[in-house]
Amino acid sequence: MTEPAPLQQVKRTYVRQRGRTLSYFGGCDYFRLGSHPAVLAAVREGLRRYGLNVAASRLTTGNHRLYELLEKKLARFFGVESALLASTGYLPNLMVAQALAGEFSHALIDERAHGSLVDAAQFLDCPIVKFKHRDASDLVRHVQRLGKHFRLIVLTDGMFSHDGSIAPLRVYLDALPANAVLLADDSHGAGVLGKNGRGTADHAGIATNRIIQTITLSKAFGVYGGAVLGTTALRKKIIARSPVVVGNTPLPLPLVNAALKSLEILGKDPDLRRRLADNTQSVKSALRQVGLPVEETPSPIVAIIPRRAGDVARLKNQLLAHRVFPSFICYPGGPKNGYFRFTISSEHSRRQLDDLANALTSG
Ligand SMILES: Cc1ncc(COP(=O)(O)O)c(C=O)c1O
Numbered sequence: 001m002t003e004p005a006p007l008q009q010v011k012r013t014y015v016r017q018r019g020r021t022l023s024y025f026g027g028c029d030y031f032r033l034g035s036h037p038a039v040l041a042a043v044r045e046g047l048r049r050y051g052l053n054v055a056a057s058r059l060t061t062g063n064h065r066l067y068e069l070l071e072k073k074l075a076r077f078f079g080v081e082s083a084l085l086a087s088t089g090y091l092p093n094l095m096v097a098q099a100l101a102g103e104f105s106h107a108l109i110d111e112r113a114h115g116s117l118v119d120a121a122q123f124l125d126c127p128i129v130k131f132k133h134r135d136a137s138d139l140v141r142h143v144q145r146l147g148k149h150f151r152l153i154v155l156t157d158g159m160f161s162h163d164g165s166i167a168p169l170r171v172y173l174d175a176l177p178a179n180a181v182l183l184a185d186d187s188h189g190a191g192v193l194g195k196n197g198r199g200t201a202d203h204a205g206i207a208t209n210r211i212i213q214t215i216t217l218s219k220a221f222g223v224y225g226g227a228v229l230g231t232t233a234l235r236k237k238i239i240a241r242s243p244v245v246v247g248n249t250p251l252p253l254p255l256v257n258a259a260l261k262s263l264e265i266l267g268k269d270p271d272l273r274r275r276l277a278d279n280t281q282s283v284k285s286a287l288r289q290v291g292l293p294v295e296e297t298p299s300p301i302v303a304i305i306p307r308r309a310g311d312v313a314r315l316k317n318q319l320l321a322h323r324v325f326p327s328f329i330c331y332p333g334g335p336k337n338g339y340f341r342f343t344i345s346s347e348h349s350r351r352q353l354d355d356l357a358n359a360l361t362s363g
Pocket residue numbers: 088089090091114116157161185187188216217218219224225226
């Protein structure tokens with residue numbers, strides 16, 4: 001991968017590029033809480049009241065009541081027994097795998113799972129088997145081949161970041177033996193999917209006691225950090241066994257204060273999710289009308305994969321002509337030669353949404 005040019009985000013839904021202000025549909029700040037005035041105020045207030053950094057592991061002298069408060073509120077928001085914070089969204093998968101190392105005969109992982117799940121699988125200390133992307137029948141084939149006597153863990157994203165597709169978690173659970181564990185990285189579904197924003201499991205109607213969920217606070221919540229959502233017993237086991245938890249400085253307290261505010265806003269304001277759903281629906285239906293293939297899901301991600309040489313430059317020009325930043329990216333999990341990825345937010349204006357739809361459907 002190569003390092004792209006720096007980009008300056010401005011006014012919540014725009015970027016500055018070469019002297020122009022362009023609508024921004026990149027990234028994953030689905031509700032633009034990263035620039036919400038109350039969230040920014042919570043960062044300042046957190047800094048004033050608590051300082052920047054505890055500068056110690058939570059397991060030595062770095063614990064703070066704010067961490068425990070955020071965990072309690074996260075557990076309530078997601079309807080799970082307990083939550084354990086991590087200092088980035090990449091780490092929760094590693095923490096779970098470190099805690100469960102040695103407990104499984106095989107790990108089955110979606111071939112397009114996020115890199116943090118791929119890394120986490122290494123800690124499980126068992127053979128790793130890839131199954132076809134979101135393919136329940138391929139998963140079943142592997143499960144049948146391994147037989148009943150094996151103890152399996154399945155690792156998958158909930159909502160996949162490259163195109164917003166959703167893993168069939170319910171089908172996986174129905175197909176797995178009762179003693180199998182499902183670890184779902186719901187970094188993108190959390191806050192977005194499901195009636196109350198509880199994520200992919202909520203969307204699929206799965207009881208949360210049947211899976212371990214990991215989330216980030218840097219996407220729908222607009223802040224930073226991550227968490228494991230599961231049982232109290234799992235939380236205890238991670239604390240007892242994960243070197244990441246032992247040897248890592250926890251989140252800066254101003255960010256914890258900000259995450260508390262984000263959670264409060266998302267919990268209290270159903271309008272945010274309704275706006276996100278409406279905005280997503282309006283762009284996706286415009287694209288469908290001209291025959292563009294878009295995921296039939298409520299996920300606010302639209303992926304456009306250029307088919308022919310020349311399509312990239314042509315679409316970039318179309319987007320620029322409509323004052324839209326051409327978010328053409330290369331990212332693991334996405335097409336090898338790159339693709340256009342657009343994230344619709346609750347905060348884009350009608351005009352911005354129309355500009356995006358017109359740019360993608362013209363020509
Ligand atoms: C599926 C998934 N898991 C984990 C992460 C890591 O989260 P963070 O960037 O907040 O560390 C990401 C972020 O890109 C992600 O897409």
